[in-house]
Amino acid sequence: MKLQAGLVLTTSAVFLSTQPPLISFLPYTIRVCYLLALGSFAHALGGLLTGLAVVNIWEACDRIWAKEVLTATRFRLCCTLMFIAWPTVSLTLSIIFLMSSLMIACYASGLWWLQFLATIEILSWAWLPPLFAWCALEKTLPPKLRAYRRQTGTSSPPSGTCTFEES
DSSP states (O other): OHHHHHHHHHHHHHHHHSOOSSTTTOOTTSHHHHHHHHHHHHHHHHHHHHHHHHHHHHHHSOHHHIIIIITSSHHHHHHHHHHHHHHHHHHHHHHHHHHHHHHHHHHHSOOHHHHHHHHHHHHHHHTHHHHHHHHHOGGGSOHHHHHHHHHHOOSSOOTTTOOOOOO
16 A cells, blocks of 8 residues: 555656646646645645554554554544545545546647547546446345345355355
8 A cells, every 4th residue: 555655646746846748738737737636645645644654553552452442432443444444545535636637637638639538548437336336236136145135134145055046
């Protein structure tokens, strides 16, 4: 995770600190693109620092202390889980900001073939949320597995109990 955050941080820093060689080709210094690149830089830096803190805290604490202190109450458990997950959330936001900045720069260039390539790129990512939603919905499971899950209240059957094939 730290390697990816470092790469996004460096890429954002390059876009923030340099002028484009051909402004008419890819004008990533317009205000919206620059603000998105700045947001990407900030989130990458925050994710890198938070990831470093998480690693150092988990290396310094022992198992009993973590159980008794970090998970003592539901609120502390939620805060601990958010702290552990924050580097990934921050890196995801950083990547989204940087991609948005470059997409806006592509559309602002006025070059039809660059706009076409940017559209293809957007469409190549557009199928992921519907696929995730389909996989996450219980209604898309086979009927036998849905019935088994409803009866037992478990997420997966023991081996040999239920087949996944529809009949």
